[in-house]
Amino acid sequence: MTYTGTQAFSGRGTQIEIGNVFPSPTAYIPIEEVNKCSPSGNKLDTDDASNFESGINKEFISTMLDNGEIKLDGNFLPTATGQLALQAALQTGQLNNFKLVFASGPNGGYDFTGYVTSFEPDIPVDKIVKFTASIKITGPFVWTSTP
Numbered sequence: 001m002t003y004t005g006t007q008a009f010s011g012r013g014t015q016i017e018i019g020n021v022f023p024s025p026t027a028y029i030p031i032e033e034v035n036k037c038s039p040s041g042n043k044l045d046t047d048d049a050s051n052f053e054s055g056i057n058k059e060f061i062s063t064m065l066d067n068g069e070i071k072l073d074g075n076f077l078p079t080a081t082g083q084l085a086l087q088a089a090l091q092t093g094q095l096n097n098f099k100l101v102f103a104s105g106p107n108g109g110y111d112f113t114g115y116v117t118s119f120e121p122d123i124p125v126d127k128i129v130k131f132t133a134s135i136k137i138t139g140p141f142v143w144t145s146t147p
Contacts, residue, residue, distance in 0.1 A: 019096060
């Protein structure tokens, strides 16, 4: 294949959206003014399956896939619908659907369910009021293409 230039893309315009789990279909609300979204990556757990017949080499089996968490940074807007939905999800411990949608580059994004595990405003005297939030992913973190 001949190199035709980079396929890299900017995160500008990317959106993360929060939705209900029930009733179906999910109604999504954009989380306003997020300026950084950091998925932690996933990790496959293993367990030692070594036994008397294994010889000198240890044997392992895969057990469970942990899809990690998503950390968000953004400008804090105390009356913004999406940010209020994040805070409500944290306060109720409710499972929510989420979408991470790219505006440029590949056509699509990631769909996942998760629990909001933190929402923290940061209020300095001399800078923009910001927030950080964390979403613990439960279940698959699935790429979904859009036409």
